[in-house]
Amino acid sequence: MNEKIFISPSKYVQGKDVTDSAGKYVADFGKKALVIADEIVWDIAGNRVSGSLKEAGLDIVEEKFSGEASETEIKRIADVANENNVDIVVGVGGGKALDTTKGVRDLMNEAACVIVPTTASTDAPTSALSVIYTEGGVFERYSFFKTNPDLILVDPKVIAGAPPELLAAGIADALATWVEARTAYEGRGSTMAGGQATIAGQAIAKKCEETLFDYGLLAYEANKRQVVSHALEQVVEANTLLSGLGFESGGLALAHAVHNGFTVLEGDIHHKSHGEKVAFGILTQLTLEARNQSEINRYIELLEKLGLPTTFEDLHIEDIERENLVKVAETAMQEGESSHNMPAVPTPDDVVDAMIAADQYSKAYKRERG
Secondary structure (H helix, E strand, O other), X not given: OOOEOOOOOXXXXXXXXXXXXXXXXXXXXXXXXXXXXXXXXXXXXXXXXXXXXXXXXXXXXXXXXXXXXXXXXXXXXXXXXXXXXXXXXXXXXXXXXXXXXXXHHHOOXXXXXXXXXXXXOOOOOOOOEEEEEOXXXXXXXXXXXXXXXXXXXXXXXXXXXXOXXXXXXXXXXXXXXXXXHHHHHHOOOOOOOOOEOOHHHHHHHHHHHHHHHXXXXXXXXXXXXXXXXXXXHHHHHHHHHHHHHHHHHHXXXXXXXXXXHHOOOOOHHHHOOHHHHHHHXXXXXXXXXXXXXXXXXXXXXXXXXXXXXXXXXXXXXXXXXXXXXXXXXXXXXXXXXXXXXXXXOOOHHHHHHHHHHHHHHHHHHHHHOO
16 A cells, blocks of 8 residues: 555643543543543542543443453444443543553444543554453454544643553563664555555654653652653653554564564563563564664663663563564464564574574673673
């Protein structure tokens, strides 16, 4: 497809304590809302969102999210939504809860979709797709929807109260945005929006990376003290809006495919977050692209300072055998994966070599820094 396509949510609102004024924005979309959050998030923000919607005169149905963005969970909650005839679906929480919310809206006849992230750990909030996992947490596929969410409400104060490692994971996820969009453009690959990248998509992806290198470490330090600084505001927007628009309308490549490959492994790596696995995917892609030492080291330095994985040891797979890396690479290179946006599509063996080299480059960097 040669058409250029750019897609986005209808409205994005970011501001301190916007959680408590959610009703003011959500009331424009309907009269009865299903609010979805997991058990922990209900106490953090879910009850505040529900309370604000009630104050705005909306009827509320509350539903607990089980924790996995699976077909089974999406269908279960969609049945609740349809039985209650809601016309708004509101997701509160992290990436998997938000992906589930988007999936629920897709199974309904007519409903608005409102997304309220409580972390800035992924770029899931703005997109018209969900990452679907098995009930055991193994990557299954991307599910694409007709439209993006109608409204995104982002409260930096809530995000500042979340663990700093979640912000760091989001920075890693967002750091892949330009790395992959640049490559997808060079390879004339298709974006998640279904066509070629627009100038806007490329520009947003580039600005995302600039913002992260400028403010990422400052935001991380502010998050440690649970304060909303200018740097934190910038990075919350980069992780959520810029990365969301940039990856969807700019294109993905190998970094995210490597993340998806890692989900087939057993062991401690299974407990690593999306962003932590993407971090190593970035280094794998840069290595495969034959980027020079100074460029690769620039990424390793930022990832290291944020406490993100740059070696197999960091991912708890230091003793992994090549045959298991081949399984990761074969999953990353399967038909339909974003890895096929690479200008020269690598073989699984190429990907394995790049992963091993990236691990070694990072080990060498750590040795040099003492």
